[in-house]
Amino acid sequence: MTLTQILKTLVTIILVISFLLVTVSAYQQHRRISALAELSDATTAIVTRLSVEELAYVDNDGNLHMYTIDPAKLEGLSTRREFGGENFDFQVSVRYEAGGERVLGPFGSTPPEDRTRGSLAVSCVLYENAHFLPAKLSVMAWRA
Amino acid sequence: MAGLNNHGVADVLAMAFMFVLLVLAAVFMHSYSLRPLRAATNRQLELKSEHLYKTLELAWVRPGVSFFRAAAENLLLEQPIVPRPYLRSTMENVLEYLHPSGYAVAVSLSYENASWELSWPEGAGLGLGAEKQFARQGEVRLTMAGGENIAVPVTVRIFEIA
Numbered sequence: 001m002t003l004t005q006i007l008k009t010l011v012t013i014i015l016v017i018s019f020l021l022v023t024v025s026a027y028q029q030h031r032r033i034s035a036l037a038e039l040s041d042a043t044t045a046i047v048t049r050l051s052v053e054e055l056a057y058v059d060n061d062g063n064l065h066m067y068t069i070d071p072a073k074l075e076g077l078s079t080r081r082e083f084g085g086e087n088f089d090f091q092v093s094v095r096y097e098a099g100g101e102r103v104l105g106p107f108g109s110t111p112p113e114d115r116t117r118g119s120l121a122v123s124c125v126l127y128e129n130a131h132f133l134p135a136k137l138s139v140m141a142w143r144a
Numbered sequence: 145m146a147g148l149n150n151h152g153v154a155d156v157l158a159m160a161f162m163f164v165l166l167v168l169a170a171v172f173m174h175s176y177s178l179r180p181l182r183a184a185t186n187r188q189l190e191l192k193s194e195h196l197y198k199t200l201e202l203a204w205v206r207p208g209v210s211f212f213r214a215a216a217e218n219l220l221l222e223q224p225i226v227p228r229p230y231l232r233s234t235m236e237n238v239l240e241y242l243h244p245s246g247y248a249v250a251v252s253l254s255y256e257n258a259s260w261e262l263s264w265p266e267g268a269g270l271g272l273g274a275e276k277q278f279a280r281q282g283e284v285r286l287t288m289a290g291g292e293n294i295a296v297p298v299t300v301r302i303f304e305i306a
Contacts, residue, residue, distance in 0.1 A: 034180055
């Protein structure tokens with residue numbers, strides 16, 4: 001075997017190993033990204049359910065006002081949900097402006113430092129003192 | 145071919161091809177893996193657009209008068225309940241407070257040849273040509289003094305600032 005042949009074989013082996021490493025790394029990144037996308041979708045689902053159902057204001061005639069938050073419902077809110085067989089905990093707060101920014105909350109357990117967290121803030125309406133005010137509903141969610 | 149093999153050129157070409165294949169595969173696999181996250185982010189922006197529309201439809205600029213109703217009155221009536229300067233100033237403040245970070249917001253109402261438009265930040269335009277935009281369309285219904293019922297088309301658009 002000549003020196004040239006040995007070098008060619010070495011380069012080929014290095015290229016094959018590099019290809020395998022790149023494939024494994026891309027697969028691991030794909031799994032990490034998929035996990036992040038699932039967390040993002042879970043956060044989206046939590047926000048949707050809160051704003052159209054669980055925190056939605058119900059008037060004296062029993063009519064449900066979707067996208068309108070009833071602050072009285074924030075305190076008794078359960079802050080754990082299950083999506084796709086996985087449990088997610090979340091923290092919720094509502095911000096609005098009335099002569100300076102005011103914050104209701106946060107409600108729910110404190111987010112752990114060592115877990116990946118997904119957060120989402122959407123605009124909503126807050127029913128406060130018989131007025132419908134523009135506000136922001138913020139949710140931070142993480143895997144339980 | 146035999147001549148190429150004798151000089152080792154075929155082997156070098158094969159290795160160069162493998163190297164190019166390796167680089168292309170790496171770029172493709174890494175860019176493809178980001179697609180689910182981009183899609184999830186876009187779904188969140190769709191949701192923000194829907195929520196912003198519903199907020200402007202339901203929240204009051206004056207007791208009993210929503211932002212959209214006030215804007216529709218400004219478009220159709222000579223003497224609307226909420227004066228134009230007050231409405232624009234208040235809605236600008238609301239859009240500034242509620243807009244998604246890094247994105248501009250445009251609200252537009254039109255009826256026949258007239259239109260009412262507002263965007264934040266000021267001068268951002270309506271974002272019609274923006275590469276990334278999330279629009280929510282609907283209508284506001286107003287009953288005029290003569291009993292005529294008018295539907296005014298409304299568009300709320302969130303778009304990436306260039």
